[in-house]
Ligand SMILES: Nc1ncnc2c1ncn2[C@@H]1O[C@H](COP(=O)(O)OP(=O)(O)OP(=O)(O)O)[C@@H](O)[C@H]1O
């Protein structure tokens with residue numbers, strides 16, 4: 001152990017969670033890093049039809065990441081948080097995106113009634129905050145993205161893959 005302080009690198013390799021599962025960590029030193037990361041996510045063709053879950057405490061930065069991600073994909077206009085509506089649909093050039101926030105989701109009947117089953121069966125990118133609240137109904141996420149606040153502006157972010165699609169994307173992000 002050394003007493004020397006050091007700034008963590010933006011990209012760190014994490015330990016694989018389990019055999020064959022890519023899991024990697026990044027540090028965002030401020031919202032500009034969050035935006036840059038969102039731009040890199042938006043540039044991944046492998047995420048076009050993916051399901052990405054966003055984990056982290058209240059105020060961790062899930063919606064902030066999604067807003068930068070949607071902008072980078074070319075979504076115009078006001079980007080509302082889906083906290084009350086549970087889902088907000090978005091259109092980017094040639095791409096449908098659904099942004100879920102399951103924080104207030106507590107009635108499984110809503111899954112059918114609100115057409116969520118149809119959304120998950122459709123092509124397009126699905127992003128979900130608080131996915132734990134609908135875990136019994138949702139498919140396996142291609143990528144689970146965990147955000148943890150280090151302080152007011154820094155975040156530790158880890159990505160783990162649940163499918164081969166997710167693994168390929170995480171590998172591409174490390175390149
Ligand atoms: N590096 C960073 N990345 C993301 N957000 C940051 C960062 N630094 C500061 N913030 C701030 O942290 C807050 C994150 O709020 P946000 O609504 O995105 O959280 P959330 O995870 O979606 O919370 P909730 O669970 O309530 O939906 C915003 O005020 C944002 O400006």
Ligand SMILES: [Mg+2]
Nearest residue numbers: 062063081129
């Ligand atoms: Mg949010």
